[in-house]
Amino acid sequence: MLKALNRLLCSTLFIFCAAVSADDVSADDIDQKLDLLDVSILKDIDTSSASINELFGLFDSLSRAQKIRLYIFESVRLILAGKYESALQTLDKTLLLNPNDEQLTNIYAYKISASIPLKRYEDAFSLLEKSLARIDSFQDNSIKISSYVRLMNTYLDLDKYDEVLRLSKIVFMLNKGQDSKSHCYAMVLTSAAQLSLNQIPYLEQLQLFADTQDYCQQNNFPLIAAMAIKGKAIVEFEHHHYQTAEVLFLKALAAYQPFNFELEINNIYAYLSEVYFQLQQFQQAVEYAELVDKLTNEPNNYKAKQRAYNVLSMVASKRGQFKVAYQYHVQAHAIGMLLINDKKVKETAYQVAKFDNAEKTRQLNKLAQDQEMLAKERSIMNNEKSASFMFSTVLTGTVAFLSLLLATAWMQRNQFRKQAQIDLLTGLLNRGTGEEKAEDEFVQVLARGGQYSVIVIDLDFFKQINDTFGHGTGDWALKKVAEVITANTRSTDIVSRMGGEEFAIFMPFTTIELAVELAKKIRFDIESIDTRFSGHQFTITASFGVSQITADDLSLDPIINRADTALYKAKSEGRNKVVYLS
Structure with missing residues (x-):
């Protein structure tokens, strides 16, 4: 959602300056220009681009430290322009x-920011691990703060919102x-994480972004203030306040345009297309959606293009252009599948990185213990070397062969285990895996005294859909309902x-108020599914039961049972509604 706020992009502006002789510029003058760049790079892109180009004209006369700083500013400009590969090459x-600690921290952070859009998640997590390992060694508090802010940005890019909030507490405490x-950055990243987690009420979400906007404007950080304005717009959009959202999106758009902040500009175009569709202003909706349609098919444009294609599909359907509507729908669906797969790949890479880090720690500890044993055994092994050579050779070959067999079996086991955990039709977790993971989270919630809510969803009259239109349509x-649920839920x-036609959402550390609000949003979106693309015309509705943890609950079962009871109540009261029991 707001993770695009942190991948700063803008189009490259080549501003050619009058030639300046290196003899006319002192080292102090160059340091001053670099200091000004540090301040202006996210405030005045025109001036910053001109300064970068001018300094590259003096490159041979720069010191090593000055070249490092210039390369870093150039990499920022390339990231702003969406030229991630070039940015990585510059950072290399x-x-x-030989950069210093602070420079190395920034280099790692920007390499992570450039790696994620290129889907190089393993590289990103490896750099993240290096960054985390270095922070405690810093003596300078300002470097620590800057490092934590960079890590907040990285975790936001990786959808790890709880980690963002954890680090924000450290930043605010140190700073x-x-x-x-740093305070301004931390505020906007915290607000973005809270919005994505959706664990606080609507007015509090708005206030977080409003406070961020005020603070960043007062301290002359207009780009971050623009991010806060966009955050407010998304909050209003998510709560269906489309007229207010329109005003805020246009205000954010005007704030981004001086920076040529293309990713955010395109993202706002996509939002505006849907805002205007909801306001029944179809021509404006199409104009903004077509601006997004012209973008290249690169991963950083997928979310905006999916939203735009859905709008173009809905407008075409309203106009009776069903063939065109179907074509746009197919495109939106294809991008949606890419986004779902990308999310799975990202999560897998994150879990592998966590496992690798734990395994490395274990291996290092074991290595320290083994070194003493090896030293004692070395003299004995030397004496027996000749006699045991043949045995060692055979043993090594046997171990290698068995290791290969075990590795193959392990890979097959993991593959089969993953397949066994997923519902093949919808791509969601199956019942056994879902309840197992949910029970594990319940234990964590119980240990910390937190909230836990469950939403149970059952499609209304689903048998009639199968009987009337066939199981293919069912x-x-x-699959469409699963897409709606996935689009509205958080990574946590x-x-x-x-x-059958029953789904469940387990929501650790979530109040029943937020769960009910989410259930109402999903109910609305399910009812809004355009079924013409199935080849038939019908309406999909669902009934919802919501429940939360109580002081007497020692397992997840009572919460699920109460949610089921609420679901049956929703069915008996006419269906297509949300009922909750605390």
Whole structure:
């Protein structure tokens, strides 16, 4: 959602300056220009681009430290322009110049920011691990604060919102408002994480972004203030306040345009297309959606293009252009599948990185213990070397062969285990896996005294859809409902297909108020599914039962049972509604 706020992009502006002789510029003058760049790079892109180009004209006369700083600013400009590969190449050049601790922290952070859009998640997590390992060694508090802010940005890119909030507490505690830039960044990243987690009420979400906007404007950080304005717009959009959202999106758009902040500009175009569709202003909706349609098919454009194609499909359907509507729908669906797969790949890479890190720690500890044993055994092994050579050779070959067999079996086991955990039709977790993961999270919630809510969803009259239109159409409906649920849930929620037409959402550390609000949003979106693309015309509705943890609950079962009771109540009261029991 707001993770695009942190991948700063803008189009490259080549501003040619009058030639300046290196003899006319002192080292102090160059340092001053670099200091000004540090302030202006996210405030005045025109001036910054001109300064970068001018300094590259003096490159041979720069010191090593000055070259490093210039390369870093150039990499920022390339990231802003969406030229991630070039940014990585530029950052690699800085590593050859022996950067200091603070520079290395920034280099790693920007390499992570450039790696994620290129889907190089393993590289990103490896750099993240290096960054985390270095922070405690820093003596300079300002470097620590800057490093934590960079890590907040990285975790937001990786959808790890709880980690963002955890680090934000550290940043605010260490900084105490002294460094306004770090404070401003931390505020907007915290607001973005809270929005994505959706664990606080609507008015509190708005206030977080409003406070961020005020603080960043007062301290002259207009780009971050623009991010806060966009955050407010998304909050209003998510709560269906489309007229207010329109005003805020246009205001954010005007704030981004001086920076040529293309990713955010395109993202706002996509939002505006849907806003205007909801306001029944179809021509404006199409104009904004077509601007997004012209973008290249690169991963960083997928979300905006999916939204735009859905709008173009809905407008075409309203106009009776059903063939065109179907074509746009197919495109939106294809991008949606790419986004779902990308999310799975990202999560897998994150879990592998966590496992690798734990395994490395274990191996290092074991290595330290083994070294003493090896030293004692070395003299004995030397004496027996000749006699045991043949045995060692055979043993090594046997171990290698067995290791290969075990590795193959392990890979097959993991593959089969993953297949066994997923419902093949919808791509969601199956009932057994979903309940197992949900129970594990319940234990964590119970240990910390937190909230836990469960939403149970059952499609209304689903048998009639199968009987009337066939099981192929029923499968289509189930997949569309799964897409709606996935699009509305957070990375911390556990979504499972419980069987047939029943789904469940397990929401650790979530109040029933927020769960009910989410259920109402999903109910609305399911009812809004355009079924013409299935080849038939019908309406999909669902009934919802919501429940939360109580002081007497020692397992997940009572919460699920109460949610089921609420679901049956929703069915008996006419269906297509949300009922909750605390």
